[in-house]
Amino acid sequence: MPSSMIRIEGLTKRYGMTEALKGLSFEVPRGQVVGFLGPNGAGKSTTMRILAGYLTPTAGKAFVGDVDVSADPVRARAMIGYLPENNPLYEEMMVFDFLHFIAEVRKIDPAQRDARIKSAAERCGLKDVIGKDIGQLSKGYRQRVGLAQAILHDPDLLILDEPTSGLDPNQIVEIRELIKDLGKEKTVILSTHVLSEVQSTCSRVLIINGGKLVADDSPENLPASGGEGAIHLVLGSRSGAAIDSAAASGVLKSVAGVTGVDVVEGEGHGTVGFKLRFGVEDPRRALFEVVVKNDWVILEVRRTQVSLEDTFRKLTGDKKAA
Amino acid sequence: MNTTLAIAKREFRTFFASPIAYIVLAVFLSLSGWLFFGPLFLAGQASLRGFFGLVPLLFVFIVPAITMRALAEERKSGTIELLLTFPIEDWEIVAGKFLASLGMIAVGLLFTLPYSISVAALTGPGPAFDWGAAFSGYLGLLLVAASFIALGLWGSAASRNQIVGFIIGLVLCIFFAFIDNFALLLPERLARIVEYVSVDFHFQNIARGVIDTRDLIFYATLIAIGLTLTTSTLSSARK
Numbered sequence: 001m002p003s004s005m006i007r008i009e010g011l012t013k014r015y016g017m018t019e020a021l022k023g024l025s026f027e028v029p030r031g032q033v034v035g036f037l038g039p040n041g042a043g044k045s046t047t048m049r050i051l052a053g054y055l056t057p058t059a060g061k062a063f064v065g066d067v068d069v070s071a072d073p074v075r076a077r078a079m080i081g082y083l084p085e086n087n088p089l090y091e092e093m094m095v096f097d098f099l100h101f102i103a104e105v106r107k108i109d110p111a112q113r114d115a116r117i118k119s120a121a122e123r124c125g126l127k128d129v130i131g132k133d134i135g136q137l138s139k140g141y142r143q144r145v146g147l148a149q150a151i152l153h154d155p156d157l158l159i160l161d162e163p164t165s166g167l168d169p170n171q172i173v174e175i176r177e178l179i180k181d182l183g184k185e186k187t188v189i190l191s192t193h194v195l196s197e198v199q200s201t202c203s204r205v206l207i208i209n210g211g212k213l214v215a216d217d218s219p220e221n222l223p224a225s226g227g228e229g230a231i232h233l234v235l236g237s238r239s240g241a242a243i244d245s246a247a248a249s250g251v252l253k254s255v256a257g258v259t260g261v262d263v264v265e266g267e268g269h270g271t272v273g274f275k276l277r278f279g280v281e282d283p284r285r286a287l288f289e290v291v292v293k294n295d296w297v298i299l300e301v302r303r304t305q306v307s308l309e310d311t312f313r314k315l316t317g318d319k320k321a322a
Numbered sequence: 323m324n325t326t327l328a329i330a331k332r333e334f335r336t337f338f339a340s341p342i343a344y345i346v347l348a349v350f351l352s353l354s355g356w357l358f359f360g361p362l363f364l365a366g367q368a369s370l371r372g373f374f375g376l377v378p379l380l381f382v383f384i385v386p387a388i389t390m391r392a393l394a395e396e397r398k399s400g401t402i403e404l405l406l407t408f409p410i411e412d413w414e415i416v417a418g419k420f421l422a423s424l425g426m427i428a429v430g431l432l433f434t435l436p437y438s439i440s441v442a443a444l445t446g447p448g449p450a451f452d453w454g455a456a457f458s459g460y461l462g463l464l465l466v467a468a469s470f471i472a473l474g475l476w477g478s479a480a481s482r483n484q485i486v487g488f489i490i491g492l493v494l495c496i497f498f499a500f501i502d503n504f505a506l507l508l509p510e511r512l513a514r515i516v517e518y519v520s521v522d523f524h525f526q527n528i529a530r531g532v533i534d535t536r537d538l539i540f541y542a543t544l545i546a547i548g549l550t551l552t553t554s555t556l557s558s559a560r561k
Contacts, residue, residue, distance in 0.1 A: 052407045056560045078409035088400030090332070092339040104328035105408045149404075 004063075005030045005157050005187040006051065011060035013046050013211075020046040022211040023060065028204075030156075033183035035198035035219070036191040038208040039316050044191040045085050047208070048161050051189070052082040064157055078106075081150035085161040085191075087143060091135035095126060095145055098134060099152060106153040116152055124148040124178065140171035147178065158182060160190040164197060176201050195308045205308075209316040222311055230310075231276040231284070234266055234300040235291065242270030243296065249274060255290050257283030271299060325410045329418025333392065334425050342391070343426065350384050350430050358437060368445040370438060374459045374529040377434075378466050378522060381427075382499050385467060386491030388426050389474030390484045392419045393556060397482040402559060416479075416553045420471055427467040431460060455531040462528035465541040466521055470495045472548025479555040498544070 006028040013021040021043045028034050038044050049055040050062050053073045062069045069076040090098055099120065103113040121130055124144040129137060134145060143163065150158060163179060164172045172194075180201050182188060192198060198205050199219045207215040207222075215222060233252075237243050249261045252274060260277040267273070276283070284301070291298055337343035358373045365372075396402040405415055442451040470491075477490030502520035505513040517523045521544070524537040 049403070054403050054407050054560065074409045074411065077407055080407070082404075082407050084400065084403040084407075086400060088403055090336070090401055091399070092336060093332075097335075101328060101332050104331075105325050105410060107325065107409065 003029055007063040009061045011062060012058045014058045020211055024213055026206060026213055030187055032204055033188045033202045035202035035205045036189055037198060037205060042208045043211040045161055048159050048191060052080055052159050053077040079156050081155035081158045083146045083150045083160045083163055087146040089134045089145060093134055095132060095134060096130045099148060102149045102152050108153055120148040120152045139166055143175060158186050158188045162191055195312060207315050214315045222308060229278055230304045232302045232304050233274045233276060234271055235296045236271040236299050238295045238297055243272045245272045248272060255283050255286050257281035326414045326418045329415055330421035333419055333422035337426055346384055346387050347430055350380055351433055353380055354434060368441050370441055370456055370459060373437060377463055378525055381467055381470050382495045385470035386474040386488045386495060389423050389471055389478050389491055390488035392475055393478040394482055394484045394487040412557045413553045416549055419475055420549060423471045424468055431463060458531050458533055459529045462525045466525050469521055469541055469544040472545045475552045476548055479552045
């Protein structure tokens with residue numbers, strides 16, 4: 001048995017003129033819960049659709065276990081549970097009938113069908129609505145039906161495309177708990193916009209942008225992997241006169257180690273706030289010298305945590321401008 | 323095979339979950355009954371010939387109405403993404419949809435059996451009612467329906483809009499149903515070819531009670547072509 005559950009090599013997908021994926025490569029070992037992040041149109045859904053066997057790649061390869069999804073799609077798909085984006089379901093069917101249909105097309109042994117349906121429905125909290133039409137269900141229940149159909153055949157790999165989008169906060173917590181629980185025994189890859197979701201459920205984060213991988217780390221390490229820290233700084237002048245924020249930020253930018261300066265709200269009375277970003281070198285000592293030299297006083301200085309949000313924005317936003 | 327039947331079963335039940343199936347069946351039964359029995363009493367001849375002449379024409383409209391949602395609706399609602407990620411081949415999906423539609427037509431034809439029984443009961447003394455011709459007529463109707471279904475499914479696969487699917491199916495059915503009407507206008511050799519591709523021409527042979535392999539091969543070919551095109555159009559959604 002190979003150690004990796006997913007292996008993607010130079011995956012490229014073109015829709016007409018637009019290139020959704022540009023040679024994406026990554027590997028996911030068995031048992032990992034991976035969060036797939038990226039802005040809209042980054043290629044998250046395309047990657048997941050190729051893995052799930054819905055789309056065929058233009059170039060490159062995708063393996064589930066040791067099965068090439070393009071060469072032996074039926075065998076690859078049998079190993080996967082897939083919750084598509086927007087969770088399409090047969091509205092006119094009863095929950096039980098729907099799951100029974102899934103059991104049939106997923107070739108679950110007829111003797112085991114009812115037991116499997118029962119356990120998937122219990123696990124996803126569907127017992128009370130098993131006899132209702134899917135069209136009548138709330139969004140939260142629909143999502144659970146989608147998850148139940150994905151786990152029904154006990155797949156090795158779960159591919160969940162935005163499993164919590166459009167749910168209320170309570171439902172989100174419930175679905176996350178369910179995913180965490182499933183992650184104990186299965187490999188899970190889930191896509192999301194919600195960064196806190198990745199921090200709470202995933203052991204690894206992949207960020208893609210413009211069809212390429214831009215970051216790959218644990219959620220704890222990722223903020224630092226941008227190679228940056230930040231400092232919140234509020235300055236006043238010793239004389240009490242107002243500081244020219246543009247000139248001051250120019251001076252601050254020239255301090256060794258500082259990689260970026262944003263002017264933020266000060267405390268009034270001619271004071272100015274700055275948000276400084278810095279790289280590997282800690283600029284605080286050098287900053288102090290500069291402040292003294294310019295006859296300023298430091299009213300506040302504070303190191304701030306770079307959040308996953310900041311990293312996400314930096315990795316997926318700034319690249320476009322560059 | 324079981325997965326094909328599972329798709330067919332789900333599709334068949336879906337027909338009856340929406341009012342469309344009932345409307346289509348009601349229209350089919352009332353039109354066929356009305357248009358058949360009127361002239362029957364005027365002619366005073368206990369024969370199903372009128373019925374077998376009429377039903378293929380009704381199928382031209384009824385069959386695309388049955389098949390129009392089969393794949394278009396899956397694409398529109400997004401459930402095609404579920405279908406295409408099941409561990410089954412694309413042709414199994416198409417075969418399932420085909421069987422379900424054929425089942426629906428069979429239900430419609432089942433309800434017309436009382437017509438045959440009434441006509442048989444109306445047969446006066448003398449020549450007996452020809453049950454053999456009735457049987458081969460029904461077989462012919464099923465073959466005509468199956469060919470139209472294969473064409474209609476292709477129409478449905480080509481669009482995510484049911485109405486567009488209906489129109490494509492309708493145009494294809496009209497073409498294969500009426501093309502032999504032009505045979506008279508054409509030179510002999512061309513007329514033969516035109517007759518050969520006509521669904522109606524082959525049906526007339528079978529309805530006469532002659533089950534010829536050439537006619538069966540024609541229908542099998544048309545069905546196979548329709549279903550192959552449907553499958554390749556469905557698979558192109560993966561591109």
